[in-house]
Amino acid sequence: MAIELHTWNTPNGRKISVALEEMELPYTVHTVDISKGEQHQPAFLAISPNNRIPAIVDPDGPGGTPISVFESGAILLYLGRKTGKFLPDDPRAQVPVLEWLMWQMGGFGPMPGQVHHFLTVENEADRRYGLERYLKETNRLYGVLDRRLAKVEYVAGDAVSVADFAIVGWAWRHERHQIDLANHPNVRRWYDAMMARPGTRRGFEVALN
Numbered sequence: 001m002a003i004e005l006h007t008w009n010t011p012n013g014r015k016i017s018v019a020l021e022e023m024e025l026p027y028t029v030h031t032v033d034i035s036k037g038e039q040h041q042p043a044f045l046a047i048s049p050n051n052r053i054p055a056i057v058d059p060d061g062p063g064g065t066p067i068s069v070f071e072s073g074a075i076l077l078y079l080g081r082k083t084g085k086f087l088p089d090d091p092r093a094q095v096p097v098l099e100w101l102m103w104q105m106g107g108f109g110p111m112p113g114q115v116h117h118f119l120t121v122e123n124e125a126d127r128r129y130g131l132e133r134y135l136k137e138t139n140r141l142y143g144v145l146d147r148r149l150a151k152v153e154y155v156a157g158d159a160v161s162v163a164d165f166a167i168v169g170w171a172w173r174h175e176r177h178q179i180d181l182a183n184h185p186n187v188r189r190w191y192d193a194m195m196a197r198p199g200t201r202r203g204f205e206v207a208l209n
């Protein structure tokens with residue numbers, strides 16, 4: 001049975017459409033228009049108590065009964081375990097996947113997200129302060145990623161993993177957070193390779209709004 005994907009056209013939402021496409025799982029899109037406040041509706045809060053997209057409902061959860069999952073990192077791990085794809089079982093091979101997934105969740109998302117926010121702030125002094133602070137941090141994070149990708153093909157090593165899906169969701173908006181990938185050539189190489197993957201491309205093309 002198809003997984004329900006409750007989402008909107010944002011970087012965090014795209015992580016999961018990319019993962020579902022890459023894993024070739026059947027799913028249906030249920031849009032939650034966050035610009036209209038639909039994330040506060042009781043039916044959505046029942047599966048996503050933090051009123052944020054994305055969330056999923058898997059009718060065939062563990063034990064054959066339905067389960068809902070919120071937080072994109074938790075969803076990626078759930079789907080990786082469910083399918084056995086893009087999440088190695090071997091504890092040593094799994095560590096870098098977890099490291100880079102947590103790195104994304106803690107920084108490479110919240111920081112560029114602040115850039116997106118401060119770009120819209122009208123007060124000149126506030127906007128300047130916020131942009132200076134968060135552009136610097138976002139640029140630092142791209143530098144960390146670039147150094148990592150100078151050593152490995154994909155973020156967790158030789159193979160594509162759920163960590164790549166998490167990171168590409170945000171890298172997709174690099175122009176909006178004012179990052180020039182020409183300054184991060186290893187990120188450029190990886191980003192182009194990810195975007196050339198049919199599953200990833202479908203994940204970015206599917207209508208989410």
Ligand SMILES: N[C@@H](CCC(=O)N[C@@H](CS)C(=O)NCC(=O)O)C(=O)O
Nearest residue numbers: 010012034051052053054071072073
């Ligand atoms: N840590 C959460 C963050 C999700 C998140 O920030 N979602 C945004 C859209 S990208 C949202 O739903 N915002 C609605 C709101 O702020 O009320 C995750 O990774 O799932």
